[in-house]
Amino acid sequence: MVDTTEKDPLKADTLQFAGTLPDTLLPKHRILAYYGNPHSKRMGILGEFPRAEMLQKLDREAERWQKADPSKPIIKALHLVAISAQGTPQKDGKYRLRMSDKTIRKVISWGAQHGAIVFLDIQVGLADLKGELAFLEKYLKLPYVHLGIDPEFSMKTGARPGTKIGTYDAADINDAVQFLSRVVKENNIPPKVLVVHRFTQRMVTNYKNIKLDPRVAIVIDMDGWGPPSLKIDSYRDYIVKEPVQYTGFKLFYYNDKKKVDHRSNHKVPHVMEPAEVLALEPKPLYIQYQ
Incomplete structure (x- = not known):
């Protein structure tokens, strides 16, 4: 892999990646991510526990997934909500908060x-x-930093975030792909991964117009919460039936346990086990825990 230290404006000497980073992540590997924000215990597992404890939990989860499917090496990930939708307008009226450097x-x-x-x-x-892509560009120049975009909070109608489910069109996703492709080319770094969240039909429109790029691996991530049967139905209806490139699946440590799934053999609410998720076709290559 090419050393980009001299080009990196982030004092890369303090951000050396521990271990070996493969040149291409997908489809040869499976990514296992912890989602959230360190300023919020409620947004996800990434911020719920102190750093050391959270990373230990990530390690144990990675071991479970590796055991469930030894054929796909696990790549661990932290998925930070770096730009967070807000219920009230900021000074510029944009209803989003950029995290500090x-x-x-x-x-x-x-x-x-x-x-x-x-x-x-x-x-x-x-x-x-x-x-917002431009705001994050300096970080995305690092070879181990990738991108997620969330249609749920893309309020094209001008509605306040959280009052309605938002949407991205293929044109928006193509903009993100083109942006990442340029970053990869200009900095001579390995391909990027783009995660697009989805749990309804309207969250992604005109999916057939999404253009693939060899410098960007696109993951459409099933982001809905609930009992396993509902999650599986969402995966089939919104991810499998409208294929783009790779698929992802999100698991919620708390919200997925709110209801008993009467269509399963489990008598109590539960978070789907790796084997249950890996029974899906296609098998998701990006797994996210919130």
């Missing part, structure tokens, strides 16, 4: 020191996706 660098350093790649997730609110 200190916070973003902190999570990137957690990943680098632990041998975990990092995803920076964008919830645009009423902002423009291209502008």
